[in-house]
Amino acid sequence: MDRIRILQKKMIARAIDLAIIMQPRDLYYYAGTAQPCNLLIPAVGEPLLFVRRAWDFVLKETRLPHSQLVESARSSEIAAVVEAYGIACAKIGLTEDAIPASIYKKMIDSFPNSEVVNISPLVLEQRMVKEHQELEWISEAADLFRHAHNAILKFLRPGVTEIQLSARVLESVREAGGESIIRNRRWDASLPPEGLVVSTTNMWRISGHAMTITGVGLSNALPWGASHTEVVAGDLVVVDMGINLNGYQADIARTYVVGSASSLQLEVFNQVLAIQQVVLDKIKPGVKGKELYLTAEAEAKRLGQFQYFQGYGKMKGHYIGHGIGLELDEPPTLDDKCNVTLVEGMALAIEPKLIIPQFGGIVIEDDVLVTPTGYRLITPVERCLFEVRG
Amino acid sequence: MDRIRILQKKMIARAIDLAIIMQPRDLYYYAGTAQPCNLLIPAVGEPLLFVRRAWDFVLKETRLPHSQLVESARSSEIAAVVEAYGIACAKIGLTEDAIPASIYKKMIDSFPNSEVVNISPLVLEQRMVKEHQELEWISEAADLFRHAHNAILKFLRPGVTEIQLSARVLESVREAGGESIIRNRRWDASLPPEGLVVSTTNMWRISGHAMTITGVGLSNALPWGASHTEVVAGDLVVVDMGINLNGYQADIARTYVVGSASSLQLEVFNQVLAIQQVVLDKIKPGVKGKELYLTAEAEAKRLGQFQYFQGYGKMKGHYIGHGIGLELDEPPTLDDKCNVTLVEGMALAIEPKLIIPQFGGIVIEDDVLVTPTGYRLITPVERCLFEVRG
Numbered sequence: 150m151d152r153i154r155i156l157q158k159k160m161i162a163r164a165i166d167l168a169i170i171m172q173p174r175d176l177y178y179y180a181g182t183a184q185p186c187n188l189l190i191p192a193v194g195e196p197l198l199f200v201r202r203a204w205d206f207v208l209k210e211t212r213l214p215h216s217q218l219v220e221s222a223r224s225s226e227i228a229a230v231v232e233a234y235g236i237a238c239a240k241i242g243l244t245e246d247a248i249p250a251s252i253y254k255k256m257i258d259s260f261p262n263s264e265v266v267n268i269s270p271l272v273l274e275q276r277m278v279k280e281h282q283e284l285e286w287i288s289e290a291a292d293l294f295r296h297a298h299n300a301i302l303k304f305l306r307p308g309v310t311e312i313q314l315s316a317r318v319l320e321s322v323r324e325a326g327g328e329s330i331i332r333n334r335r336w337d338a339s340l341p342p343e344g345l346v347v348s349t350t351n352m353w354r355i356s357g358h359a360m361t362i363t364g365v366g367l368s369n370a371l372p373w374g375a376s377h378t379e380v381v382a383g384d385l386v387v388v389d390m391g392i393n394l395n396g397y398q399a400d401i402a403r404t405y406v407v408g409s410a411s412s413l414q415l416e417v418f419n420q421v422l423a424i425q426q427v428v429l430d431k432i433k434p435g436v437k438g439k440e441l442y443l444t445a446e447a448e449a450k451r452l453g454q455f456q457y458f459q460g461y462g463k464m465k466g467h468y469i470g471h472g473i474g475l476e477l478d479e480p481p482t483l484d485d486k487c488n489v490t491l492v493e494g495m496a497l498a499i500e501p502k503l504i505i506p507q508f509g510g511i512v513i514e515d516d517v518l519v520t521p522t523g524y525r526l527i528t529p530v531e532r533c534l535f536e537v538r539g
Numbered sequence: 540m541d542r543i544r545i546l547q548k549k550m551i552a553r554a555i556d557l558a559i560i561m562q563p564r565d566l567y568y569y570a571g572t573a574q575p576c577n578l579l580i581p582a583v584g585e586p587l588l589f590v591r592r593a594w595d596f597v598l599k600e601t602r603l604p605h606s607q608l609v610e611s612a613r614s615s616e617i618a619a620v621v622e623a624y625g626i627a628c629a630k631i632g633l634t635e636d637a638i639p640a641s642i643y644k645k646m647i648d649s650f651p652n653s654e655v656v657n658i659s660p661l662v663l664e665q666r667m668v669k670e671h672q673e674l675e676w677i678s679e680a681a682d683l684f685r686h687a688h689n690a691i692l693k694f695l696r697p698g699v700t701e702i703q704l705s706a707r708v709l710e711s712v713r714e715a716g717g718e719s720i721i722r723n724r725r726w727d728a729s730l731p732p733e734g735l736v737v738s739t740t741n742m743w744r745i746s747g748h749a750m751t752i753t754g755v756g757l758s759n760a761l762p763w764g765a766s767h768t769e770v771v772a773g774d775l776v777v778v779d780m781g782i783n784l785n786g787y788q789a790d791i792a793r794t795y796v797v798g799s800a801s802s803l804q805l806e807v808f809n810q811v812l813a814i815q816q817v818v819l820d821k822i823k824p825g826v827k828g829k830e831l832y833l834t835a836e837a838e839a840k841r842l843g844q845f846q847y848f849q850g851y852g853k854m855k856g857h858y859i860g861h862g863i864g865l866e867l868d869e870p871p872t873l874d875d876k877c878n879v880t881l882v883e884g885m886a887l888a889i890e891p892k893l894i895i896p897q898f899g900g901i902v903i904e905d906d907v908l909v910t911p912t913g914y915r916l917i918t919p920v921e922r923c924l925f926e927v928r929g
Contacts, residue, residue, distance in 0.1 A: 342732065
């Protein structure tokens with residue numbers, strides 16, 4: 150219930166009378182259930198949960214008192230109930246990035262005299278700072294990466310294809326209890342649950358919405374992720390994956406070499422590691438997000454690699470990491486404009502990369518929790534360039 | 540290009556001046572690329588594809604002439620270009636179920652003098668009847684189910700958990716080249732890529748958005764799909780999965796018994812098979828969708844099983860199947876109100892089920908293509924109750 154009180158405070162500060170929460174992750178956060186529901190939160194007073202289906206499940210799942218549940222399948226009934234409860238609704242908040250236009254229009258029609266505003270920034274700002282249990286779940290999700298790592302060590306060899314490796318990674322994490330769906334906030338983002346498994350040939354071809362090593366995928370319908378490309382001796386292989394456990398995602402990447410690393414591969418790896426380390430060294434409460442990015446950028450310049458830092462040319466990114474939680478890519482985005490101040494309880498992914506045409510790429514992505522004095526690394530696998538049988 | 544001409548005809552019939560296509564599957568359908576783009580289709584004349592990222596990929600992927608591509612990252616530029624091209628835009632069509640409210644509002648702001656209407660029904664009506672290549676891809680997707688089936692035959696035994704089976708099914712289909720993301724039209728639907736792997740104990744607990752055997756999942760964050768429940772001798776196990784190949788989905792279910800089927804299990808299986816067969820026998824061009832549902836319902840009543848047909852109580856469904864294609868659950872929905880007339884080139888999933896508290900459930904789901912004289916079954920595995928080691 151504290152979470153609802155925090156949102157109510159934010160609503161009052163912005164003169165928002167009523168918030169309607171519909172997106173499954175937001176519902177799970179505020180009501181404890183991701184079943185088909187609409188959660189009404191007035192600025193003052195108790196929330197009401199309209200349950201469209203799976204009533205018996207909701208009874209067990211939700212943290213709300215059962216007196217605040219309403220069994221209802223019709224969105225038109227919401228307005229009637231709101232009126233009956235005498236909740237003022239001059240200004241209504243919806244999460245406009247997270248619901249479709251069709252639902253938005255229904256809500257506008259149900260509340261013809263109300264102004265509708267976007268409350269996603271309030272919700273995401275609140276979700277940015279995690280509670281103890283949330284940090285535990287993120288840490289447990291991160292810990293599942295050891296299964297993916299072991300699958301790569303076991304199956305990576307010359308002649309294996311990206312898609313075969315992908316299948317092994319996927320199986321290993323699913324069997325260990327990871328979900329096989331990765332959650333994004335962006336409506337059109339879609340990351341395969343085994344992440345991006347990419348070998349040298351496909352490393353500097355940057356596809357889709359993501360600003361990273363993406364791979365080229367299996368068809369034009371989903372042109373990123375693993376392909377049928379065969380790994381050859383000397384290849385670099387990046388595995389960059391989200392891991393979803395209990396609804397909370399970790400985001401981790403490691404780079405592997407098939408055989409012995411060349412001196413150039415080792416040199417580039419050490420540069421990426423150096424960039425990551427200067428960023429990690431900066432992390433503590435009070436630091437602004439943009440300081441992390443600018444620190445990384447300065448180090449990439451000092452190393453003479455700025456041209457390839459976070460991609461190159463038009464596909465270059467200007468961020469060094471992001472929040473993780475109920476969605477894989479949450480605020481804060483740690484870019485050159487990020488004015489968010491770090492506080493204890495944030496969970497961040499720090500992901501420097503150098504992507505160099507013809508050479509390939511190196512990615513190291515680690516998850517950290519912000520502590521009172523710095524950070525705690527929760528990735529379970531050491532930060533090495535792993536040499537796998539050649 | 541024919542696809543765009545067909546949409547233009549529909550637009551002219553409804554006095555829609557301009558369609559803006561943004562959702563990745565719709566983009567893939569009309570432009571051949573799922574990269575981040577906006578496709579503008581005027582009622583008369585040539586389309587324009589605004590490319591936000593991955594220009595080099597789009598050049599290779601799209602079927603549009605390159606003269607119709609515009610490299611642009613800003614949605615505000617769209618309105619300027621539309622004005623420069625002299626495209627009338629008194630009435631603009633958007634796919635309102637498929638884009639978020641935030642994008643919808645941006646578009647409203649970019650075209651302040653236009654009326655916006657929902658063109659999703661036009662797009663989905665067109666996509667309902669597939670071309671030859673689309674039917675090939677759906678058939679190839681369906682064919683991948685043999686890998687899932689073999690994984691079940693190999694790994695199902697007393698003591699295995701739903702999640703372990705899930706991991707094997709997932710690996711087998713991914714390795715064979717299936718995607719590990721299943722596409723839905725509904726914004727809040729999310730089906731694990733290995734589908735719903737459910738054993739007896741969890742069969743009559745119906746969770747989430749789906750109207751079927753759902754399983755209970757691993758946590759409240761995603762409370763359907765496989766759980767840690769152990770399979771025991773005598774259990775029924777349903778595997779109901781979408782398979783995505785080249786962006787096209789098949790939707791298939793089979794039911795397995797651990798050990799020898801009891802006479803009751805066999806009897807219920809034969810009833811579900813009988814319901815499916817009367818529906819299949821009806822399928823040919825000219826028949827209305829609701830006739831399929833009503834035929835199934837009549838057979839369920841004749842068998843004395845209507846109470847458990849497509850679920851029970853509040854969780855009972857009133858449909859017998861649906862279209863399949865770029866999304867797992869496309870029009871037509873074969874329910875008691877479906878006035879869509881079947882035509883050659885439709886791809887349908889027919890999914891009768893009996894869900895009986897304490898007993899468990901039987902699901903048989905098969906995919907068919909509507910032919911000039913009837914239907915062609917494309918599921919690669921026979922319609923049996925499979926007895927697996929006890």
